[in-house]
Amino acid sequence: MKTNLYSSIIEKISSDKFSSIFILVDENTEQFCLKLFIKKTGIKSFNKIIIDSGEENKNIDTCVSIWDQLNSFKADRKSLLINLGGGVLTDIGGFAASTYLRGIKFINIPTTLLGMVDAAHGGKTGIDFKLLKNQIGVFNDPLEVLLDNDYLKTLSKEEFINGYAEVVKHSLLTDKPDLTFNSLVKLDLFNDSEYIINSYSLVKNEIVKSDKYESSIRKVLNLGHTIGHAVESYSHISDKIIDLKHGQAIVIGIINELYISHKKFNFPLRDVVSVKEHLKKYFTLIPLKENDMENIYDLMVYDKKNEGSKINFVLLKEIGKPVIDQIVDKELFKESFVFYNE
Numbered sequence: 001m002k003t004n005l006y007s008s009i010i011e012k013i014s015s016d017k018f019s020s021i022f023i024l025v026d027e028n029t030e031q032f033c034l035k036l037f038i039k040k041t042g043i044k045s046f047n048k049i050i051i052d053s054g055e056e057n058k059n060i061d062t063c064v065s066i067w068d069q070l071n072s073f074k075a076d077r078k079s080l081l082i083n084l085g086g087g088v089l090t091d092i093g094g095f096a097a098s099t100y101l102r103g104i105k106f107i108n109i110p111t112t113l114l115g116m117v118d119a120a121h122g123g124k125t126g127i128d129f130k131l132l133k134n135q136i137g138v139f140n141d142p143l144e145v146l147l148d149n150d151y152l153k154t155l156s157k158e159e160f161i162n163g164y165a166e167v168v169k170h171s172l173l174t175d176k177p178d179l180t181f182n183s184l185v186k187l188d189l190f191n192d193s194e195y196i197i198n199s200y201s202l203v204k205n206e207i208v209k210s211d212k213y214e215s216s217i218r219k220v221l222n223l224g225h226t227i228g229h230a231v232e233s234y235s236h237i238s239d240k241i242i243d244l245k246h247g248q249a250i251v252i253g254i255i256n257e258l259y260i261s262h263k264k265f266n267f268p269l270r271d272v273v274s275v276k277e278h279l280k281k282y283f284t285l286i287p288l289k290e291n292d293m294e295n296i297y298d299l300m301v302y303d304k305k306n307e308g309s310k311i312n313f314v315l316l317k318e319i320g321k322p323v324i325d326q327i328v329d330k331e332l333f334k335e336s337f338v339f340y341n342e
């Protein structure tokens, strides 16, 4: 058992530093992860807060229910919230903790690949609002993020693969030869998951370290997300395409934005094609029609990362060489979907 991983958390929860400890779970992480967490930490005294799983619950109502439960258990400013779950849970748990009594401490224990490699790190917390993802939130770092891939054993294959989109994104952003996309494709997602989690979460952490509040370099992490977030929101509101998971939508964003990079910056077409082919091994690329594109474009205009009505993209000159704040016209946006649909 990887007990040494837990030594810092065990020390924190067994000290009298915190007046009370809360563990936030959803119905799946309660069933599959909580017992393991209790066994590994030996924690005895805590209150459990349960929320419903799913992106559709990453909203203010769920947040109110967390605040309500903290209130009813008389949480105070010295309470600690432990978020045990995927990206939805760590996003909302981090936000609820950061706003309750002007902020209580929280720890993230991600239990999905996506959470381990991306969502649990970097201090972005938040909820969706109306049609838009992550529209309300704050930057606030967790006290600690613990990566234990033992939790992945109960994750469905579909959810496991969902997190791979962000791994591919990180491999396109780094210029470290042993981590770039060409090295990643030589790994086995399932057998090498521990290495993948530790290495590619570091890519994110290094970027975040130099620009916590996303005023410049951190924006590169939005590669694939300008189009991807709009596709994700569209899939939730439209009956024309199936509901997409975050990773599935980001894959569409990555392919389109790499094609746009090719057109604007001569990013090699052979790399765009090999990324698309590699992603197709794991993800089904759903066809998107002209009308879908129009709706996705409109949603992008409302994205919070845009200034005025200009849509800001992160593009690549080559693998490991991102450029931020790029404006892309609608024609090129549409052309990228022609490439995507081929």
Ligand SMILES: NC(=O)c1ccc[n+]([C@@H]2O[C@H](COP(=O)([O-])OP(=O)(O)OC[C@H]3O[C@@H](n4cnc5c(N)ncnc54)[C@H](O)[C@@H]3O)[C@@H](O)[C@H]2O)c1
Residues within 6 Å of the ligand: 026, 027, 028, 029, 032, 033, 053, 054, 055, 058, 085, 086, 087, 088, 089, 091, 111, 112, 113, 114, 115, 118, 119, 120, 121, 122, 123, 124, 125, 133, 134, 151, 152, 153, 154, 155, 156, 159, 162, 163, 246
């Ligand atoms: N804050 C950030 O920087 C950041 C970065 C990337 C993504 N995100 C957010 O992350 C979210 C997506 O996260 P996700 O893909 O982890 O989704 P998720 O949290 O919805 O988890 C996916 C599903 O797996 C279940 N689950 C979690 N762990 C499990 C386990 N070990 N065994 C069995 N079932 C388990 C959950 O209950 C859920 O049903 C999105 O809301 C996205 O916006 C945030």
